[in-house]
């Protein structure tokens with residue numbers, strides 16, 4: 001059955017706002033732009049590629065920040081244009097809607113919220129989308145549904161019956177996306193040695209059968225505890241998958257030149273990640289701990305998801321974010337990143353860093369020019 005093409009959020013407006021705040025941050029305010037908040041270290045699944053496995057094993061519900069603590073935290077946070085609320089499985093928190101509301105209503109003023117999920121809790125997910133979006137027309141909510149293949153291939157990683165639940169959630173959300181400008185359902189694929197051979201099949205399933213134009217992927221991280229899922233992925237397969245991602249962005253952009261230019265970012269970003277995955281440094285000046293920040297489920301403020309570094313615990317400073325963000329420990333970390341030229345494949349940081357390094361605009365412009373010559 002054909003479905004109508006979903007509405008698109010005002011990407012140009014948000015991209016310009018993000019760029020403006022990024023420049024202000026670098027020149028004046030020194031505040032981060034992109035916050036990732038882990039709200040729980042609990043999860044009913046045990047995916048072999050999970051980079052959060054150590055935390056899941058140690059996770060204790062009694063240590064998690066309470067709603068009252070999120071209230072106090074968001075009253076003292078700077079404004080974050082982009083927020084990810086993640087876990088574990090974030091929908092295991094029964095107060096997830098209220099937590100998200102705190103980030104929207106209080107000083108943090110989040111207007112673009114992304115929530116990744118394995119998609120098993122259909123009713124809670126639909127309820128959250130309706131309650132968050134209903135009274136907030138300026139909110140963009142992205143629900144990221146993890147997909148590792150079609151049917152049994154997904155279940156082999158996520159457990160029997162997981163694919164069916166995922167589809168149930170997609171189908172329940174879909175009418176909301178079709179009529180609500182602010183909701184985006186994005187499938188997210190973890191590219192690993194176990195999944196690299198069925199990327200295209202999954203991409204085609206989402207694009208052609210579900211007719212959902214939002215698809216992304218993350219490269220499996222070394223922090224996984226299951227070595228069978230790691231090892232070297234085939235970088236050529238990763239590049240081929242990246243080309244399909246870009247193709248989808250171009251298809252969505254249609255005749256819109258601005259969005260066709262933005263789609264070039266996908267190619268440049270994925271090429272940096274492909275090189276980094278092979279141990280070849282292509283980008284320095286990572287802005288983790290400068291433009292991006294992580295808050296763990298117990299209040300630990302960290303610069304990035306890859307290293308076991310911490311700027312301290314927000315509980316210990318009565319949620320005074322600035323006290324930790326501007327501390328000597330934070331400055332030491334930033335100097336260390338600069339001096340070592342630290343590099344990795346962590347998508348959020350590669351994406352954020354390249355957005356504020358003009359050297360990448362040349363590669364994007366070259367790709368855009370080729371696209372124009374091809375008649376795009």
Ligand code: SF4
Nearest residue numbers: 043045046047050088
């Ligand atoms: S669903 Fe996510 S958090 Fe849970 S085990 Fe899988 S990858 Fe880890």
Ligand code: SF4
Nearest residue numbers: 286288304342343344
């Ligand atoms: S390059 Fe990667 S590991 Fe290093 S600071 Fe940035 S995000 Fe962290």
